[in-house]
Amino acid sequence: MGTVSKALKLLSYFAPDRTEVGLSDLTRLSGMNKATVYRLMGELQESGFVEQSENDRAYRLGPQVLHLAALREASTPILSVSRRVLRELSDETGETTHVSLGHETHVQTLSHAYSPSHATKVTMEDAQTVTYHATSSGLAILAYADPEFVEQVLAQPLKAHTSMTLVDPDEIRAKLAAIRETGLSDTLGSFELEVHSHAVPIFGADRRAIGALAVAAPASRMSPEQQETIRAALRRAGAALTHRIGGSPPADYPQNIPA
Amino acid sequence: MGTVSKALKLLSYFAPDRTEVGLSDLTRLSGMNKATVYRLMGELQESGFVEQSENDRAYRLGPQVLHLAALREASTPILSVSRRVLRELSDETGETTHVSLGHETHVQTLSHAYSPSHATKVTMEDAQTVTYHATSSGLAILAYADPEFVEQVLAQPLKAHTSMTLVDPDEIRAKLAAIRETGLSDTLGSFELEVHSHAVPIFGADRRAIGALAVAAPASRMSPEQQETIRAALRRAGAALTHRIGGSPPADYPQNIPA
DNA sequence: AACCAACGGTTCAAATAATGAACCACTTGC
DNA sequence: GCAAGTGGTTCATTATTTGAACCGTTGGTT
Numbered sequence: 323m324g325t326v327s328k329a330l331k332l333l334s335y336f337a338p339d340r341t342e343v344g345l346s347d348l349t350r351l352s353g354m355n356k357a358t359v360y361r362l363m364g365e366l367q368e369s370g371f372v373e374q375s376e377n378d379r380a381y382r383l384g385p386q387v388l389h390l391a392a393l394r395e396a397s398t399p400i401l402s403v404s405r406r407v408l409r410e411l412s413d414e415t416g417e418t419t420h421v422s423l424g425h426e427t428h429v430q431t432l433s434h435a436y437s438p439s440h441a442t443k444v445t446m447e448d449a450q451t452v453t454y455h456a457t458s459s460g461l462a463i464l465a466y467a468d469p470e471f472v473e474q475v476l477a478q479p480l481k482a483h484t485s486m487t488l489v490d491p492d493e494i495r496a497k498l499a500a501i502r503e504t505g506l507s508d509t510l511g512s513f514e515l516e517v518h519s520h521a522v523p524i525f526g527a528d529r530r531a532i533g534a535l536a537v538a539a540p541a542s543r544m545s546p547e548q549q550e551t552i553r554a555a556l557r558r559a560g561a562a563l564t565h566r567i568g569g570s571p572p573a574d575y576p577q578n579i580p581a
Numbered sequence: 582m583g584t585v586s587k588a589l590k591l592l593s594y595f596a597p598d599r600t601e602v603g604l605s606d607l608t609r610l611s612g613m614n615k616a617t618v619y620r621l622m623g624e625l626q627e628s629g630f631v632e633q634s635e636n637d638r639a640y641r642l643g644p645q646v647l648h649l650a651a652l653r654e655a656s657t658p659i660l661s662v663s664r665r666v667l668r669e670l671s672d673e674t675g676e677t678t679h680v681s682l683g684h685e686t687h688v689q690t691l692s693h694a695y696s697p698s699h700a701t702k703v704t705m706e707d708a709q710t711v712t713y714h715a716t717s718s719g720l721a722i723l724a725y726a727d728p729e730f731v732e733q734v735l736a737q738p739l740k741a742h743t744s745m746t747l748v749d750p751d752e753i754r755a756k757l758a759a760i761r762e763t764g765l766s767d768t769l770g771s772f773e774l775e776v777h778s779h780a781v782p783i784f785g786a787d788r789r790a791i792g793a794l795a796v797a798a799p800a801s802r803m804s805p806e807q808q809e810t811i812r813a814a815l816r817r818a819g820a821a822l823t824h825r826i827g828g829s830p831p832a833d834y835p836q837n838i839p840a
Numbered sequence: 841a842a843c844c845a846a847c848g849g850t851t852c853a854a855a856t857a858a859t860g861a862a863c864c865a866c867t868t869g870c
Numbered sequence: 871g872c873a874a875g876t877g878g879t880t881c882a883t884t885a886t887t888t889g890a891a892c893c894g895t896t897g898g899t900t
Contacts, residue, residue, distance in 0.1 A: 325858065325886075326624040329585040333649060341656035345877055355860045360878065362585060369589040370684055371649075376787045379877060383653040385682045385791070388660055389689050390592060390630075391650030392708035394642040397600035401647055423644045425629060430648050449651035528635045532644070584857070584887065604848055614889045619849065638848060 328354065329362040333371065333383070338447045342380040400524075400533070401433060403566045407535070408435035411559040415537050415552050418444040421524070421563070422452070423533040424463040427478070429454055432533070444517050444538040455494055456483045458509040458521035459534035464494075465501035466523045466531035466572065472498065486511040505576035506553055507534075510541060518544040520552050522560035525569040532569070535560045587613065588621040592630065592642070597706045601639040659783075659792070660692060662825045666794070667694035670818040674796050674811050677703040680783070680822070681711070682792040683722040686737065688713055691792070703776050703797040714753055715742045717768040717780035718793035723753075724760035725782045725790035725831065731757065745770040764835035765812055766793075769800060777803040779811050781819035784828040791828070794819045 323331075335343055335351045348363065349356045363381055366372045370386030395401050404421045411419045416439035422431045434446040454460035454475045464472050472495075480489040486509075488494050501507040508520045521536035537552050564571060571577070582590075594602055594610045607622065608615045622640055625631045629645030654660055663680045670678045675698035681690045693705040713719035713734045723731050735750040745768075747753050760766040767779045780795035796811050823830060830836070 324620070324624050325584045326588040326621060327628060329588075330624070330628040330630065336649070336652050338652065338655050341652065357879075358859060361583070365583050365585040365589070368685075369586060371589065382656055383649055385653075385684070385689075387646060387649040387653050388682070388691060389684075389708055390595070390642055390646040392691060393595050393597065393600065394644075394646050396597050396706070396708055397641055423647070425644070426627075430644075432647060432651060447655075449648055449655060605846075616850075617888060
């Protein structure tokens with residue numbers, strides 16, 4: 323692993339529940355030498371990727387990441403576009419919605435929206451890291467990913483988040499095939515019990531799945547009618563989001579599924 | 582310069598008008614060896630900071646920057662908060678508004694809002710890089726920056742963007758002192774002719790200026806009354822933004838300026 | 841069709857930068 | 871006043887980065 327990768331890996335230890343990290347923590351988390359971490363963080367700081375708290379000297383992400391994100395948005399505006407799509411989808415379905423992006427080994431939630439319709443709802447945090455195999459979003463992405471990428475994901479240890487999580491690679495492959503039939507994935511309690519989640523893949527300009535759009539609802543509220551509402555709304559919203567970021571679904575993506 | 586800094590410097594060549602850059606371009610822009618650029622970009626790609634176009638192999642910023650920005654927003658939500666502040670300020674003043682962040686050698690616009698009030702307005706792009714000395718935002722930040730930082734900025738060559746740009750360090754120092762009197766900066770045509778811009782600094786938790794909030798209007802529309810409206814609105818909005826990101830103005834910041 | 845220039849990508853000995861054990865100064869809790 | 875934690879620093883050893891020259895392709899010109 324090159325020096326640059328090591329430095330960037332240090333950035334990955336920031337998380338929603340750990341927005342500030344000290345030098346010693348980073349050293350432990352990364353397993354690198356303290357002097358190395360210190361120097362790398364110093365370089366990251368010079369470039370504005372992290373900044374240091376005045377009093378306790380803990381590191382936090384710096385303003386430079388906002389700048390780069392603004393630039394990325396200028397070319398591929400998935401965030402700003404998805405915000406509106408999420409808002410509409412939440413209003414339409416009355417449930418919590420979110421978009422996620424597929425990464426090398428995991429899926430990251432990017433943005434979410436709540437609906438005021440119900441007092442009980444699935445709550446979310448942005449920038450959460452979740453697994454491919456246990457989430458409807460992750461499975462939706464996998465269903466339209468390169469087969470070798472799927473195998474790479476399935477070759478890793480698959481954690482059983484709940485008793486409902488699919489951890490058998492063969493079962494997951496079957497599930498992915500089923501998802502490809504409809505273009506829509508759903509999981510019941512496989513990441514968190516009592517949560518019934520539906521998702522559709524979002525495609526980039528190269529017709530590959532780059533992320534997913536999802537609706538998460540309490541299982542208790544998931545009547546067959548509600549499920550049909552969600553599936554229809556999700557299909558429309560997903561197609562809209564894919565289109566508005568300049569992407570296109572692959573030729574074999576089920577376009578017009580009759581009710 | 583360490584390897585990490587070199588890699589991160591490569592990211593700085595992305596701009597609103599150059600969202601995709603090829604290997605040879607990066608080599609020329611950075612002055613580094615092609616093999617070096619290739620390897621560094623490869624590492625940036627592995628970490629998801631950039632991705633490569635399928636057809637022409639040009640690099641563009643990757644999804645990882647969005648993830649980090651979402652995290653940064655979770656701890657210091659300047660972007661999401663500023664969006665609302667900008668909206669209100671634009672509605673109130675009828676003009677274009679924007680927030681910028683101060684960096685080592687330059688200022689970067691982060692987000693902006695337009696007003697529908699007038700057909701003619703100042704147009705903006707997010708993630709633009711501008712100079713400290715020629716913009717009201719930059720001067721507002723400098724007025725509340727460390728004196729040594731000010732000298733560092735003034736020691737660089739100061740480009741005359743227009744005939745109105747202040748380029749004499751002494752004149753700029755005088756201007757900064759004047760800004761400190763009122764806590765508000767304005768420039769007329771110093772970055773672009775015919776644009777009259779007002780700005781207030783935004784302070785972080787450590788009471789240092791981290792950025793600026795600005796209103797940019799066509800000079801022709803800037804009557805004394807309109808100017809007073811803008812100054813008052815800007816003062817309020819700036820205080821609100823500083824407060825809502827968890828920051829505080831320094832003790833010597835003029836708080837309640839009578840009209 | 842032959843040419844040329846520019847592109848992305850690759851190689852490997854030489855040069856340079858990264859590394860890590862041990863260190864210091866400081867703060868916190870007992 | 872001790873012990874254990876913190877952030878920060880040093881410097882000989884080591885491993886990585888570097889860059890000139892290379893290859894294969896592509897697209898435009900003669």
